[in-house]
Amino acid sequence: MQIPTWEQFSAVFAAPGDEQARAVREAFIQQHNEREGDEATSSVEDYVNALITLYGYFLDHKEGTFSVVEWLDDKLGDAFTIDFDDDGEAVEVRFGGRKIVLSHHSMGTDELEQDVAQLERLMEERYYIIYQCIGEGFSDTLELLLVPSDHWRRAEMIYGQAWVAAHFMRCVGEEPFAPQSDAPPASTGQAPVANRRSSEESEWDTFYHFKAKIFLWFVLPVLVAFALYVAWGVLKSDTLPPPQPEGCENVDRTFRNLPAEQAEPLKEHMRRQLGCNSE
16 A cells, blocks of 8 residues: 655755755655756755655546545555445445445535545544645645545644645545745744644643542542541541440449349449449
């Protein structure tokens, strides 16, 4: 399966002074230059055209939904299966255990855009279908490219959504970002400050919510149980009489046959000897 590697894809967005990215672009163009005698360049525009020529698909005005489906079938192999109905008016597409059914719509129609968006949603856990942004003029050709979804997310994290959107757009309906400058961030190894700050805030929020869940699920029940245990102990100590020494419960029975005037002094004497508490 021929799709751009991360090194090839990231070379589109690298800063103009990035020598490694320039070398990647120049080598790729030189390797796949079909016109003999033409001098290889390292311009981003020529490089993107070379990427799409090798890995992508040029959808012209005579084509439509079924052409895109057949391109993906050829690109993805057994992981992506298609089955046309007997009349050839609809196609069932399967990928990753899910399926959709599409009808044919021609280039330039809203229905074609919706079909391509459905195809991307079907594969979005692994792949995105993207197209090249044309700065000026009119083109009757839609230049499509299939890239791993993690390549796209990684590029947005490193170079920023605005800079990535200045070169490519996803086919799923997202509002395009207006480029904020004509150059990418100075450092190609770090996200822009705003993106970095947003990422740090997101990580802190995630950590905070995780700690809150741990407290609610585990710590709070333990604290409640401990508080109930302590409260029960206090109540129990207040309501129950102190324990009596052995034999105290037999004092009354021992002298029960004697007259009260004789029994009481004897009971009192015996209780003092046993250490019984006064009742």
